[in-house]
Amino acid sequence: AQTVTQSQPEMSVQEAETVTLSCTYDTSESDYYLFWYKQPPSRQMILVIRQEAYKQQNATENRFSVNFQKAAKSFSLKISDSQLGDAAMYFCAYRSGGGGADGLTFGKGTHLIIQP
Amino acid sequence: DSGVTQTPKHLITATGQRVTLRCSPRSGDLSVYWYQQSLDQGLQFLIQYYNGEERAKGNILERFSAQQFPDLHSELNLSSLELGDSALYFCASSVDPSGGHTDTQYFGPGTRLTVL
Numbered sequence: 556a557q558t559v560t561q562s563q564p565e566m567s568v569q570e571a572e573t574v575t576l577s578c579t580y581d582t583s584e585s586d587y588y589l590f591w592y593k594q595p596p597s598r599q600m601i602l603v604i605r606q607e608a609y610k611q612q613n614a615t616e617n618r619f620s621v622n623f624q625k626a627a628k629s630f631s632l633k634i635s636d637s638q639l640g641d642a643a644m645y646f647c648a649y650r651s652g653g654g655g656a657d658g659l660t661f662g663k664g665t666h667l668i669i670q671p
Numbered sequence: 672d673s674g675v676t677q678t679p680k681h682l683i684t685a686t687g688q689r690v691t692l693r694c695s696p697r698s699g700d701l702s703v704y705w706y707q708q709s710l711d712q713g714l715q716f717l718i719q720y721y722n723g724e725e726r727a728k729g730n731i732l733e734r735f736s737a738q739q740f741p742d743l744h745s746e747l748n749l750s751s752l753e754l755g756d757s758a759l760y761f762c763a764s765s766v767d768p769s770g771g772h773t774d775t776q777y778f779g780p781g782t783r784l785t786v787l
Binding site for chain 1: 704
């Protein structure tokens with residue numbers, strides 16, 4: 556079974572600074588997808604960014620980018636120019652690639668605090 | 672707004688009772704997923720349906736069941752409720768789980784279940 560580990564229960568960053576959230580995963584599969592979801596106090600789960608394992612290029616979405624290290628099974632999220640609205644729980648998630656029959660496996664989350 | 676709707680938003684019930692949670696996927700999405708978020712277990716995948724058929728099972732208890740109807744909405748039935756079933760239950764949907772960007776899961780706002 557796949558596992559996802561987020562080793563930082565809480566992170567704090569000053570507004571406008573850059574912060575990196577860590578995620579590692581364990582799998583024997585070669586085809587899979589990785590995601591970062593954001594959960595603000597409203598509890599809504601919001602997709603932040605997605606990475607296909609077969610792509611070497613790191614995904615980027617505006618101020619959000621990932622550092623995907625397939626051999627190390629590492630998938631960190633970098634948030635640049637942090638804003639107050641970025642304060643939330645961030646969850647790293649894994650999904651098997653083959654066949655499409657599977658749900659997401661989530662890490663336990665990192666609580667991100669933005670200091671004004 | 673993800674386009675996924677869930678009703679009710681909140682549900683309070685007693686131990687031993689049965690409840691039904693409802694989910695309407697985004698327009699055009701064929702696959703529905705159910706997740707449970709609790710303090711003890713974190714975010715867990717329960718079950719997936721695709722175009723009316725069960726596609727994958729996660730950590731779903733035997734007391735829980737789900738179905739997807741011809742109009743693609745889904746219901747999650749929870750019976751013989753216990754205190755430990757208190758959690759936030761999310762529904763997510765995707766166009767097609769077979770791969771590519773069509774398998775990205777978009778989450779509804781969740782149903783908060785409290786068992787007293």
